[in-house]
Amino acid sequence: MQVSESRSLELRQLRYFLAVAEEMHFGRAAARLHMTQPPLSQAIQALESTLGADLFIRNTRNISLTSAGQALLPEVKRLLQHAQSLPELAQRAASGASGHLSLAFVSIADYSILPPSLREFRRDHAGVHIELREATTDVQLLALENAEIDAGFLIPPIPEKLQNLLHYQKVLSEQLILAVPESQAKGRQRLRLVDCVDLPLILFPRKIAPALHDAILGCFHSAGLTPAIGQEAIQMQTIVGLVSAGMGIALVPQSVSNLQRPGVSYFDLPEASANVEIGLAWRRDNHSAALAAFAHLFNR
Secondary structure, three states, X not given: OOOOOOOOOOHHHHHHHHHHHHHOOHHHHHHHOOXXXXXXXXXXXXXXXXXXXXOEEEOOOOEEEOHHHHHHHHHHHHHHHHHHHHHHHHHHHHHOOEEEEEEEEOHXXXXXXXXXXXXXXXXXXXXXXXXXXXXXXXXXXXXHHOOOOOEEEEOOOOOHHHOOOEEEEEEEEEEEEEEEEHHHHOOOOOOOHHHHOOOOEEEOOOOOOHHHHHHHHHXXXXXXOOOOEEEEOOOHHHHHHHHHOOOOEEEEEHHHHHHOOOOEEEEOOHHHOOEEEEXXXXXXXXXXXXXXXXXXXXXX
């Protein structure tokens, strides 16, 4: 028997085959399927024609599976079980309960909004696979423009050329504080920028976080000071590490003090306060249910 090129397999035919193979009787299988025997026999014959092989050995008293039927039986069971799970799979994906979410984040988000938001999201969406990528704001904006990530925790503003492409949701604003080498603190309870004027400033390059860069320099200008730029670094842990090594001072978000790096002391700056904002950005044309569920965390 040759395979028919004009027909394709149908799940209905496979269900019919499974019923006959399990009952080993066309009459009982037809009753189980709530149909008469002739249409069932015709459906099995059509399936055999499509497959190009006999599935049953028939005689007047009973039937049995051919070698082709025996080979097909476990695969048919697997396919039908998988088919039964498809509606639930589709419903879970449509509701955001399963799927994939690629998420980028600036380093300062790792000390603030990222851990609690991931914990909350995974509590109700454990079936979503989350792919995390640490990246600076400029790298994230390019990745979003190229649809390489679903969303990113970044530092605004969104460039004008991308404002029609991206949706932005503010998620956090926190105060900048002063990080100084422990030797500079000398047990003091309060420290001002003017007290550290002889130490170089360690900060982000302006091209990767212009708003944060300008806010930091604005604190110095408000205090009537012009800092000497000593080092630039793109990772918050690197900046704090350089402060710990005595290479200079830095202005960092309040949450970075949770890092508790040895050799670093933190102080509030009431005389020159400034905030840094973190937000979630994603493409307006991204209709992922998992992304929508994640973004909903910050819109309540």
